[in-house]
Amino acid sequence: MFFLAFLSFACLLGNFYGYWTMHAFGCWVLPPSTGLLIAVGWLNRHRSKDLDNAGLWVVHGAIGGLVAAVAYDLYRLPFVLNGAPLFQVFPKFGELLLGSPEPRWLVHTLGWSYHFSNGAALGIMFLAMLTAFRRPNFLPAAIGWALFVETMLLLTPYASFFGLPLNGQFLFLTVSAHLIFGVVLGIYCQKRMKPLSARA
Secondary structure, three states: OHHHHHHHHHHHHHHHOOOOOHHHHHHHOHHHHHHHHHHHHHHOOOOOOOOOOHHHHHHHHHHHHHHHHHHHHHHHHHHHHOOOOOOOHHHHHHHHHHOOOOOHHHHHHHHHHHHHHHHHHHHHHHHHHHOOOOOOOHHHHHHHHHHHHHHHHHOOOHHHHOOOOOOHHHHHHHHHHHHHHHHHHHHHHHHHHHHHHHHO
16 A cells, blocks of 8 residues: 555656656556555445544545645645746646646646645555554654655755755745644544454
């Protein structure tokens, strides 16, 4: 489950390093891997509600990641309205996935969809990893996970590839936004998954 969810990020990372294009990966790899994740969630829907149920990782990980991604963007929105270029990467995601800068409505739709798919993927990866522990502590672990992911992202060509200024303001905004993501993901998972760990 962790690997299947990670493929959402592999789509972009491979493009950075010239292993593949987002267009090719998005056409041939992401759809079947996403389909497998959905199938796991569906096929396990009637299983006992315990921490090792991979279906719960998919469902609650995806929902928690999406909710956290919305909170992440709402936190950044005032800074974007004040001129920070934090949302400029989304249409570029769309262009890379589409393999074309037009039509713009499809570029933006694909770009934002990819952004939220990454949020869902982070949630699934988090639960697939953390539920290996008998009694996980979801909130601090989610914060640590979000900050770890941000640190790893900053070590890639992400900022230079998209022309983002790697200065103090950008670092503060991106790290604090990932902190918000981690807090929201942790609260959601604690509420949904903690009772299951208590029964373990």
